Amino acid sequence: xxxxxxxxxxxxxxxxxxxxxxxxxxxxxxxxxxxxxxxxxxxxxxxxxxxxxxxxxxxxxxxxxxxxxxxxxxxxxxxxxxxxxxxxxxxxxxxxxxxxxxxxxxxxxxxxxxxxxxxxxxxxxxxxxxxxxxxxxxxxxxxxxxxxxxxxxxxxxxxxxxxxxxxxxxxxxxxxxxxxxxxxxxxxxxxxxxxxxxxxxxxxxxxxxxxxxxxxxxxxxxxxxxxxxxxxxxxxxxxxxxxxxxxxxxxxxxxxxxxxxxxxxxxxxxxxxxxxxxxxxxxxxxxxxxxxxxxxxxxxxxxxxxxxxxxxxxxxxxxxxxxxxxxxxxxxxxxxxxxxxxxxxxxxxxxxxxxxxxxxxxxxxxxxxxxxxxxxxxxxxxxxxxxxxxxxxxxxxxxxxxxxxxxxxxxxxxxxxxxxxxxxxxxxxxxxxxxxxxxxxxxxxxxxxxxxxxxxxxxxxxxxxxxxxxxxxxxxxxxxxxxxxxxxxxxxxxxxxxxx
Numbered sequence: 001x002x003x004x005x006x007x008x009x010x011x012x013x014x015x016x017x018x019x020x021x022x023x024x025x026x027x028x029x030x031x032x033x034x035x036x037x038x039x040x041x042x043x044x045x046x047x048x049x050x051x052x053x054x055x056x057x058x059x060x061x062x063x064x065x066x067x068x069x070x071x072x073x074x075x076x077x078x079x080x081x082x083x084x085x086x087x088x089x090x091x092x093x094x095x096x097x098x099x100x101x102x103x104x105x106x107x108x109x110x111x112x113x114x115x116x117x118x119x120x121x122x123x124x125x126x127x128x129x130x131x132x133x134x135x136x137x138x139x140x141x142x143x144x145x146x147x148x149x150x151x152x153x154x155x156x157x158x159x160x161x162x163x164x165x166x167x168x169x170x171x172x173x174x175x176x177x178x179x180x181x182x183x184x185x186x187x188x189x190x191x192x193x194x195x196x197x198x199x200x201x202x203x204x205x206x207x208x209x210x211x212x213x214x215x216x217x218x219x220x221x222x223x224x225x226x227x228x229x230x231x232x233x234x235x236x237x238x239x240x241x242x243x244x245x246x247x248x249x250x251x252x253x254x255x256x257x258x259x260x261x262x263x264x265x266x267x268x269x270x271x272x273x274x275x276x277x278x279x280x281x282x283x284x285x286x287x288x289x290x291x292x293x294x295x296x297x298x299x300x301x302x303x304x305x306x307x308x309x310x311x312x313x314x315x316x317x318x319x320x321x322x323x324x325x326x327x328x329x330x331x332x333x334x335x336x337x338x339x340x341x342x343x344x345x346x347x348x349x350x351x352x353x354x355x356x357x358x359x360x361x362x363x364x365x366x367x368x369x370x371x372x373x374x375x376x377x378x379x380x381x382x383x384x385x386x387x388x389x390x391x392x393x394x395x396x397x398x399x400x401x402x403x404x405x406x407x408x409x410x411x412x413x414x415x416x417x418x419x420x421x422x423x424x425x426x427x428x429x430x431x432x433x434x435x436x437x438x439x440x441x442x443x444x445x446x447x448x449x450x451x452x453x454x455x456x457x458x459x460x461x462x463x464x465x466x467x468x469x470x471x472x473x474x475x476x477x478x479x480x481x482x483x484x485x486x487x488x489x490x491x492x493x494x495x496x497x498x499x500x
Contacts, residue, residue: 028403032064040072053386054385055414086390086409086410093390093392094116095114104304104308110306130463141361152478154193172192177190177199184264185279185283188257188283202253208250211250259308314463317384318467341476344368364474374469376434385412387412413449417447
């Protein structure tokens with residue numbers, strides 16, 4: 001009898017902690033959402049594994065409203081007031097442990113810092129180098145224009161009659177060469193556009209579809225993933241078939257290139273290369289805070305980690321946005337959009353063209369219709385549409401809901417950008433919406449979240465915009481684009497002279 005009573009007590013305790021408390025008594029229980037999501041984090045993890053997490057959350061917002069419970073201790077929001085509360089300047093909300101998977105060489109960086117203080121200190125070292133004036137003028141503008149020239153040469157060489165250009169690869173060459181030149185200059189700039197096979201091979205890490213599976217394991221089973229990838233000898237060989245992604249795992253080549261580039265720079269700096277300290281590169285900017293020059297400054301791996309993180313962040317984001325933009329306006333029903341863009345870029349005066357006859361970066365930045373197209377592309381086809389998790393060490397209030405300490409809260413641009421009350425026909429690609437009345441544009445801009453907001457806003461937005469505006473202006477000043485026959489909605493495009 002005693003054993004039966006003990007079993008009953010244990011079942012009751014388990015039922016209380018696993019069912020009654022999370023579903024009916026916790027502060028989170030007052031926030032709507034599916035019961036199974038509230039009981040276990042693995043329900044949402046299943047959607048994550050399927051690649052449907054962001055769309056599922058958006059669907060739940062449509063059914064339950066602007067605040068939904070998507071895990072035992074995770075709440076998702078979709079309102080302007082929540083956006084200001086969680087991500088606004090001075091909000092106090094910090095990045096969660098999720099971001100630590102992006103540490104490089106075992107060191108944290110601007111993207112992975114948990115505390116606001118550490119992030120602000122590192123950002124202060126880089127803000128001027130990433131400012132709009134620093135990007136659109138001088139050496140950085142010339143760098144972007146030179147990479148655009150190389151891209152135009154590449155597609156001109158491939159543009160034989162009746163043969164389409166595969167833009168996915170070439171756009172990644174462009175973004176890779178641009179970001180490495182910006183970060184490392186002569187000490188690590190790649191030449192993928194020029195055909196360097198070793199540099200093109202760096203993109204293998206990014207293109208491997210197993211990368212997504214590895215990311216899932218790193219997020220949901222971090223300890224197991226670390227254990228699997230740190231085994232050696234016989235056990236390593238035995239575990240190889242069970243790895244989410246075969247060794248060497250994702251980013252191995254890119255991180256090795258980044259580390260070699262940093263040490264190439266540091267050797268030159270320590271040897272007394274007079275030009276190093278004046279170079280307009282990020283590695284040169286960070287070197288000023290290097291521990292060998294200033295007590296309490298950055299160690300070698302701190303600088304290397306920061307640069308490597310910016311390298312990884314600057315490839316997919318820019319290339320994928322450009323790819324979706326070209327695809328979007330190459331569809332037959334978007335022909336008027338493309339014609340309007342061609343008319344705008346062909347009207348650029350000669351004084352705003354560089355020595356190659358292409359638009360200068362500063363001139364491309366000022367084109368209103370081009371900017372509207374880019375903004376609409378980012379609204380619908382943002383390369384990073386998922387949630388940005390945050391938490392507070394204390395209880396807080398968001399949209400009238402009590403949020404217990406250390407509860408994960410988040411929002412996603414995917415849902416913000418599809419609010420039908422803000423964006424008329426939200427699934428329709430329509431750059432004209434950004435050229436409407438001042439009040440309409442102001443309202444949409446409040447909901448536009450392609451580059452995040454507040455202190456954690458994307459530091460590279462001006463570089464990304466310069467790359468995109470300058471390249472698109474150059475391409476459509478010379479070509480029209482159409483989807484190649486028989487390729488459907490693939491990322492292949494045939495580029496034709498603009499007078500055809």
